[in-house]
Amino acid sequence: MPSRPAGARLYRTLVVLGVPLRWWCRLEVRGRELMAPAGTGVLVVSNHDSWLDPLAIGDTLMRAGRPVRFLAKDTLWRSRILARMLDGIRQIPVSRGTGDLAALRAAADALADGEAICIFPEGTLSRGRRLRARRGVARIAQAAPQAQVLLVAVSGGTDLVRFPRRPRVLVELFLPARAPGAGEDHAQLATRLLDEIRERVPPVPAGRRPVDAPAAAEHADAAAGFAQHR
Numbered sequence: 001m002p003s004r005p006a007g008a009r010l011y012r013t014l015v016v017l018g019v020p021l022r023w024w025c026r027l028e029v030r031g032r033e034l035m036a037p038a039g040t041g042v043l044v045v046s047n048h049d050s051w052l053d054p055l056a057i058g059d060t061l062m063r064a065g066r067p068v069r070f071l072a073k074d075t076l077w078r079s080r081i082l083a084r085m086l087d088g089i090r091q092i093p094v095s096r097g098t099g100d101l102a103a104l105r106a107a108a109d110a111l112a113d114g115e116a117i118c119i120f121p122e123g124t125l126s127r128g129r130r131l132r133a134r135r136g137v138a139r140i141a142q143a144a145p146q147a148q149v150l151l152v153a154v155s156g157g158t159d160l161v162r163f164p165r166r167p168r169v170l171v172e173l174f175l176p177a178r179a180p181g182a183g184e185d186h187a188q189l190a191t192r193l194l195d196e197i198r199e200r201v202p203p204v205p206a207g208r209r210p211v212d213a214p215a216a217a218e219h220a221d222a223a224a225g226f227a228q229h230r
Helices: 008-017 019-024 052-063 074-078 080-088 101-112 136-143 157-161 186-200 213-228
Strands: 028-030 042-046 068-073 092-094 116-119 148-155 170-174
Touching: 008 019, 008 052, 042 052, 042 101, 042 136, 042 186, 052 068, 052 116, 052 148, 052 157, 052 170, 068 074, 068 101, 074 080, 074 092, 092 101, 101 116, 101 136, 116 136, 136 186, 148 186
Parallel strands: 028 170, 042 116, 042 148, 068 092, 068 116
Antiparallel strands: 148 170
């Protein structure tokens, strides 16, 4: 039996404290059965449209018995309180845009030890834009070929700002169309993985959209019909 990863107790406490948020967001998870069993490294690759995404992913994996370590931007460690919490659950600081080899090596080593690692290949919140995939995800995947690559599409988190309306957050786990291959360079592999995610969940900006596109079209048709019959 593998030993419980360090930080699992604090992680579990945070999950318990997050139960009201999970209820409020009506969190739904699909594809959890695809996750490799404990003891096998899992590289989780996800879109990042909302600050809620890492919370939903962390909750999902913790409930599956897999405390996840995120590659998070090192600026989060500027807050002493947040830094203590992040260190307590063993998150990995990464300096964006620098090819942070120490962070990538730490992630690959953790995967070799059977841990779960999550990375957002876009490197930052999308804010509704289609961003390019950064190569770090491919470097980690190819440095830890024994690990499972698990793609995640998180949707609904951007609706959190539409309070008091409750969002409906979906975490969908799925496998890539094919495993990372030796014939792909880092840019190709990173782009392919992100493209597969974005096919399921296009970038969505956060905000109070007054009327969604289908509803707007329906309203326009109704108005045109009313005008014709006057």
